[in-house]
Amino acid sequence: MRKERVPGGSRCPECGGALDPVDPEAARRGQRRLAAIARAASSVADAASLSVTLDVVANEVVQAEHIAAVQILRVEGGTMRVVGKAGFTDADDFTDRLEDCRRLGARLMFVEAFRTCRPIVVPHRKAAVMADPTWAPLHRIMAAPEWDAFAAVPLVVRGRAVGVLNAFYKPGEPPSTAALEFLEAMADQAATAVDSADLLSKSRHDAQLAERARLARELHDSVVQQVFSMRMQAKALQAQVAPGRTIRAERVQAVADELLELAQTALADLRGLVLQLHPVELVERGLAGAVRSHAESVRGTSGLDVEVDVDLSADVGDLPVELQEDLYRVVQEALHNVVKHAGATRASVHISTNGPPDRVVVEVSDDGIGLTAQVRAGALGLVSMRERAERWGGSIEFGSMDPGGRGCLVRVCVPVAGPGPAR
Structure with a gap:
């Protein structure tokens, strides 16, 4: 069926009915989301420090959506830490306060998203949090942004959750299906950044282990052998001056000279190894x-x-x-x-x-x-x-x-x- 473009959408030329009306604001929002995903992907590929990269991702989410604040949490070994944020005031003790809330019995919805690897949306979450005494340690921080609904999207890498993206929506702007899809796309970018940082850390750790093994071989091949020789020379010197033996000055001098040379060589090798370990x-x-x-x-x-x-x-x-x-x-x-x-x-x-x-x-x-x-x-x-x-x-x-x-x-x-x- 042929369509004719008319202001506000398409109209069927046969019956005159409207087809697929176009919402200009929805179209602009979709464009903002696509641009935000592209910029976030570029930031992740740029491989800056993890916190800088995830701050960029969080800011892109806030700017593209009607969102008051965003947090990106890394969950590792049973501990949580904020690795990216936008919209919240700085609070170095945020995770400590969050742990206090958990100990008081607060229900952490993002933990459920993390455990199930599925997004969670909670309407009117702020009112419930502010009225709940178990959230008292975080009331001051959570009260600052103007928000209402809450969404948590897990950061998933190869089927395993490594963190969660928390979005705090402005009043009157509950997350739509398209908004959740956008959050999932941004969470994927954040997960990629976390995974890349982990792989890089492992690579550097493996390189350090290999370097230590090489230095251990160097130590064994040079300094250890030299110290062993010094020990043998010291025993020879000890025998030269043993009670009852005639001390031959030239022999003692020869052993002492060799001992000194070994000590100087060992010292030089040790200095070289120290330089390799810690190039101050x-x-x-x-x-x-x-x-x-x-x-x-x-x-x-x-x-x-x-x-x-x-x-x-x-x-x-x-x-x-x-x-x-x-x-x-x-x-x-x-x-x-x-x-x-x-x-x-x-x-x-x-x-x-x-x-x-x-x-x-x-x-x-x-x-x-x-x-x-x-x-x-x-x-x-x-x-x-x-x-x-x-x-x-x-x-x-x-x-x-x-x-x-x-x-x-x-x-x-x-x-x-x-x-x-x-x-």
């Missing part, structure tokens, strides 16, 4: 200073000639500390591989923001046996370095320094303001 220079001196300090440590303990060149057109100190640490760890791992496996005499580290626009580039090169041999030796730690670059939206490349295959180049390129764990 990164906080005090920034990325460039920390890399220079580490290069000096490598030079002192291994004899490898390490040259550091820094060419920055922007203040690298403005980069997030976590990004600087990831870049520092890439340099650290690359130089570790050079020392252990490359058979090199020289290495260079180049840090620059004067290459690709809005990028920081870190390059580590050496004159050793070459990329193929190092890969065959399993020495590059590719996974760890690649993950550090990619979590910031960057890339990592490996190549040889000359056509003959000798030497190795590790090149990391990361956006100055790219996605990552923190911004």
Whole structure:
């Protein structure tokens, strides 16, 4: 059947009856909802800190709907915490007060939404809350926004609830079916943000465990062996000066000299390990200073000639500390591989923001046996370095320094303001 557009909707040309009347306000609200979902998705993809991302999601809900306030709660291990909000006054003790209400016997409707993984709508909820003495610890906070109906939508990840989005509707604006569908879409965005934060945290934890295991091997291979040798030399020295024995000064001197050399080597190795565990220079001196300090440590303990060149057109100190640490760890791992496996005499580290626009580039090169041999030796730690670059939206490349295959180049390129764990 052919339709003709008329003001306010469509009219049938055969019978003159109205067809599918168009509500301009409903259409505008639908457009606002779609725009809010798109902006929320963009914020989640942008991978800022979880609280910043979920504050954006909460604000988008408030602006798109007739909603007085929104809370996004994370429920984990039996505890609750507010991870995003809009419309409520700041209250650092909100979750403590909420727990007080629960202990007094208050019925927390959002808990039911969380447990059942289904949305819950409660009309005229504010009046009931304000009249209930079990909600007294939160009366002051809950009284501030002008709201009436309440809706709770669970944040579900792979069939498991990880939190809940609470919406407090303005008087006279009960949530419609379309409004609930919008809340569910926004809850999905919030759930994605929570899931991404969890996966990132696990990835960083796994990387830390792997790094600790490597440091434990380093400790065993260097310092533990040196301390054992020192113990043997100390016993030899003890035997030289035992009662009844003729003390030979030259022998005692030789043992003492060897003991001193072992102690100095062990101390240098320990300092290197401490630097790897806690690069305080990164906080005090920034990325460039920390890399220079580490290069000096490598030079002192291994004899490898390490040259550091820094060419920055922007203040690298403005980069997030976590990004600087990831870049520092890439340099650290690359130089570790050079020392252990490359058979090199020289290495260079180049840090620059004067290459690709809005990028920081870190390059580590050496004159050793070459990329193929190092890969065959399993020495590059590719996974760890690649993950550090990619979590910031960057890339990592490996190549040889000359056509003959000798030497190795590790090149990391990361956006100055790219996605990552923190911004």
